[in-house]
Amino acid sequence: MRKEKILILISFLAFISLGLPDGLLGVAWPFISDRLQVPLDRLGILLISFVAGYLSSSLSNSKIMEKVSLGLLLTMSCFLTGTSLFAFVLIEEWFLLIIAAYFLGTGGGAIDTSINVFASAKFSASVVNWLHAFYGIGATSGPLILTAFIIQGHTWKAGYWSVGSIQILLGILFFATSKLWEQQDKEDNTSSHTSYIKILSQPKVWVSIMLFFLYTGTEIGIGQWLYSILIKSRGVSEASGGFWVSAYWGSLTLGRIVFGFVLIKVATPKVIFLAASGLILGTLVLFLNINMQLSFMAVVLVGLSCAPIFPSMISSVNNWFGTHQAGTIIGFQVSAAMMGGALLPAFSGFLSRQYGLEIITLVFFIQAILLLIGYIMLKVKVV
Template sequence: MERSRGSRSSRGSLGSMRAPLLDPESVDAVYGTGEAVVDYDGAPLESWNNPKSNIIKVLVAFVGFTVMGLTDSAIGALLPSIEQHYDLSDVQVSLAILIPFAGSLVSTVLSNWFHYQLGRGGVAILGVTCMLCNYLCAQTCPPFPVLVMFFTVGGMGAGLLNGTWNAWIGAFADAHGVLGVLQGFYALGGIVGPALITYILSQGVPWYFYYRVMAFAAASLLVVDIYAFRKDGPQQYREKCVEDDSSDEESESASFWDAFHLKQVWLLSALVYCYQGTEMGLSHWVVTYMIRARHGDPKKMGLISSCLWTGLTLGRIMLGFVTGRFKNQKRVVSIYFAAALVADLAFWFLTGDIVSSAVAIFAIGFFTGPVYPSAMILATSILPKRMHVPGISAATGLAGVGAAMFPVAIGAALSLLGAPSLQPIIFFFLSLTTCIWIIMPSH
């Protein structure tokens, strides 16, 4: 027995590239039933090992997401060293956080055009090349404006890879499992990055040596990338994106703007904006806080950031399974929020030793880890079905804004009020996120 997935309206434009990730029907997979999952034209859907050439492509994507995790988690651990090297204020060094997001925005605007001109393989190669250029520049320790400019290039490359590989794997028959592993490799990079930086700095090696390691990793990835995606050109991509009915695209475009008329979308956007901003703000500035407020060793405090990332990773994996066993999942996540607030208070007031701080930071990450995926699941319940893709896309877009703006705003606050101000800021926005979650409708 054959079964098809999704709807025609979820194909085509840049906005619809995200559809397989967000529409429950579009990522439905059949396990152990003997049914064949087929595409709209009756052809079997791709999977991680079908065709066989996908195996190496998926492995390349896993490595690429690991490299992105290593890059994103590095900024927070490197901020004190960059700030000291260039003699910058907290606000000035915050540009190193904000600018990569500008590059990511550029990739969002141009991604569809790049796909039609270069194909999926060309976009993957361009993305890795942009990241390699960033690392090659950073490892020379250039003037700060030049460093920031190439951070933008790196952000654009990461944005291209994030979009093309998520959209491609999201259309697999086994999308749930493969996407979970893909995001797991990103988190793995987030764990390893600060630990590696801590080791490098503890050996008396300059901070920019880290980017030499990253340049080697990106260069190796580029070679394998070129080989793996050599047959994924623009012609192949265009053939897969041909629409049988152009009216579907018009309907999808209208529903995107209709999403902004729903209060659920605004609540969801506010939730993920505050959540992502708080998470990234803490990730980027906790090392600086530990050095200035708790007089930690700059060469070792990168481990605190690794504790946060480890907690986030384990929380998303372990508590995700736990949450799914309860009928009232919204209440369960509210309990997670309460536990995270208690952990944050412990981190605030238990200042006796570094170990207690590390445990508290881990707990914050662990209990807030499942919030983001739970919010996406809740969105599919509270939004009309035709609003799933545009509504969630709008919310996740604002989450990216929060991830970029919050660290900059926190950097400005730390410059004016001092490092200890990080604690009340994080507690306030974590409390605000909790309140928004509580008032979110359940259905």
Template sequence: MTALLLAVIYLAFISLGLPDSLLGSGWPTMQNDFGVPSSYAGYVSMSISFMTIISALIAPVLIRRFKTHNIVVISILLTVLGLMGFSFASSYAMLFLFVIPYGLGAGSVDSALNNYVAKHYSSSVMNFLHCFYGVGAMISPYIMSLALSRARWNEGYRWTAYIQSGIMLVCLLSFPLWKKNAETSDDDESDSTGIISALKIRGVIPTLIAFYAYCSGEATCFLWTSSYFVGAKQGISTELAAAFGSLIFGGLMFGRLISAFVSNKLGDRLLIRIGIAVEVFGTLLIFLPLKSYIPAAVGFVITGIGMGPVYPAIQHMAPENFGRKNSAAVIGLQMASAYIGSTFMPMVFGLLQQALGIAIMPIYLAFFALLSISLLEFAYKRIPSHTTV
């Protein structure tokens, strides 16, 4: 029963990743249809992120009232509505009506599932869970590509909505598994704390800033890696530079896969320390003033490998560090911090690189990596020993 429920949770995390890559892969065609500049994709993306932040912040209240399995189904339903709305949008302005369910459907389910896995499963499972998010994020560009070759971009959103509907049906049918697991667990969300109470716990705020810092670096890599090769390395084609945009994703997935096999033995804190050390080493390779692009390409892969375990490990430590009854609120805050960092800091880097040149990217990445580990180490010293109950 436990293995079957875990399979459902993995499937739900695939559904979480599915919508995230559609806008980027479909936007070149969408902008032509809507007659708007390319930069307008940023407004849609930021609106989705804003709704996701709100959803993450209200997640602790929702978990107390509706339980994780209900939140999963409702959130996927909201995402389906958002995807279907995008597929029927006939103007750019219509997109902003549907970013509401699109974004709200992401934050709560992300927080709820991370909290559930952190409380009931090992660190290894948490790392595998985030690998499955990557599977969803990697599938959706292929769905959009197929839609663009066979029909129009609208069908890419519609087909993804159909897949999401199938996953939602599986999650509905899995309700007996969730209830069975609840009967054999002493976990009760009814007495979990709220956001304000969680913020008062020693060590929470530096952990949130550390999580924000980590996600700032990660998202900057997602957006600017290809541009780095075009701007900082000579003699590289735009096609090859575009392909190099996947280096960080490949490294990230590989890092989480490795971590899934060693995390139970090493523990979350040591895994984070090793991961960030590897990440900083990767940024040093990127920073080397060499004409060849190969060291930088290897550096981005190594940077991704180092990043791999950090996000899952911070999430998994929440019940142990801050107490099981506080974990839902803390993880909700962590998700909000993550989305703030990933939404705004790549834009900040864009402004910096315009003024100073894109070659500063490895320095920017190393700064956030070192800021993250410094704050985490500071938080560890402030965490009360009694919060593990």
């Protein structure tokens, strides 16, 4: 039991390290784009490169784990993300930044996939929600760290140096505790190898894949584009914009902590339905832009609504499809989630080049509607 508690704590730290770079980029991107003299919509290319790296490590995770223990994998992944963040500061060429984003995604993908697989086998649904809350802590801390440096007169580079150093320190911690992970690797090594063709022949599977694609594309898209929309389109100051982004990630984090307790007593399907409905309302108010106060409340509502959706859907896969298919399907879902996290924000960026930044808030609203429709289809078994 003591070893399990230690691993839970370290897993929380791993997800903090996963969230830190995601929260940084949304605030730093306007400065990076000015420095490299590239348009704002090039963020989409950077995110696609990040996701390509993520997929390369997540899809090969099982083969990597055959040769490397989980603790060592986490160690190497943190070192890789740390050095990639340092590269963001040092690089002066756009194409080199794309390469750095690829390796940043590679490290993040290894951390995300390995810990999620481990948690699904070892931890309860509430702990999984809390685990993802620590991702939010990292994503919330990133903008706060960067904004604090900017307010104090430093450049965005100071934030990247600091977060990169934190990644390296976490890597050292994982290396120091690698034997604990290795012991756990030898336990519960049972997995079902259901045919991919058989699994993908089920329409319900594709609907669930679409849900993860839409949800993550919306969550990441809001986190990445909100700052640019506020300071470039709505006249919000840089300091206030950073606070709004932190409020978004912070409400998402708080929501996951709270919903970890709520899910002990409230049925998971009800929580997902209410959260998806709240997401629709929040994105609608953000799109309407009635006034700053309502828009800020909408950002907080969107963060709270996003909070339980991803971990609760992960926890529901066994009920949706049965334990014999769950492992394989989760792999498809997580991969789809990362693709959505890159492609949908990129799509929003391409639209903004033609129709302006405000079109992005309309895209968020439409994605939220599609998410609820897809979940209803899955729940009532109409597919």
